[in-house]
Amino acid sequence: MGDEVLDDPRVLRYGMILAKGGVRGLRGLDPVAVWIDAAIAVFDACGSYMRYLTQKELNRQLEIANEELRETANGYLRMLELDRETIRLDHEHREAALARSLERHARERAQILEAIKREVELVFRVHRMVCEARLHGYTQELDDLQSSLDTLVGSSLACLNENIR
Numbered sequence: 001m002g003d004e005v006l007d008d009p010r011v012l013r014y015g016m017i018l019a020k021g022g023v024r025g026l027r028g029l030d031p032v033a034v035w036i037d038a039a040i041a042v043f044d045a046c047g048s049y050m051r052y053l054t055q056k057e058l059n060r061q062l063e064i065a066n067e068e069l070r071e072t073a074n075g076y077l078r079m080l081e082l083d084r085e086t087i088r089l090d091h092e093h094r095e096a097a098l099a100r101s102l103e104r105h106a107r108e109r110a111q112i113l114e115a116i117k118r119e120v121e122l123v124f125r126v127h128r129m130v131c132e133a134r135l136h137g138y139t140q141e142l143d144d145l146q147s148s149l150d151t152l153v154g155s156s157l158a159c160l161n162e163n164i165r
Helices: 002-007 009-028 031-136 140-164
Strands: none
Touching: 031 140
16 A cells, blocks of 8 residues: 555655645645545545445455355265266176176086086996997997997087087
8 A cells, every 4th residue: 555655646746745845835735726636536535445345346256156166066076976986886786796697607617517527427338338238249239329329429529619619
């Protein structure tokens, strides 16, 4: 405020009169001019006060808008946090479902391998029985059985080969 007072031309003018002539220097001034000058100063002060009030109201409105923006941003942050939590829970559910599916497939694979093992043992047992029966004599029925057994082994191997890929 001190710099503004020194920059005002009226203050400088009356300050110079006081500095040169002291209080006696003011006697030579025209009272009407002093009153007009004082009225102009009052109007300037009123204008400055009105600009101050306008800026104060503008600042208040800006603070309200800033608070609204802050609340909106916080609302968006809460929504993002909820979305993140939803995605995390969905990811956990999918991960658990995948783990259950892998466990189920592993059990099924183990059961299939066990069934294949039993079937292979059965085929070898039948093959041994056919070989033992040939030692006691050769018949067309044994030859047909051996041919069917060979077809079964070939088909089983082809089936396994197709499904393991």
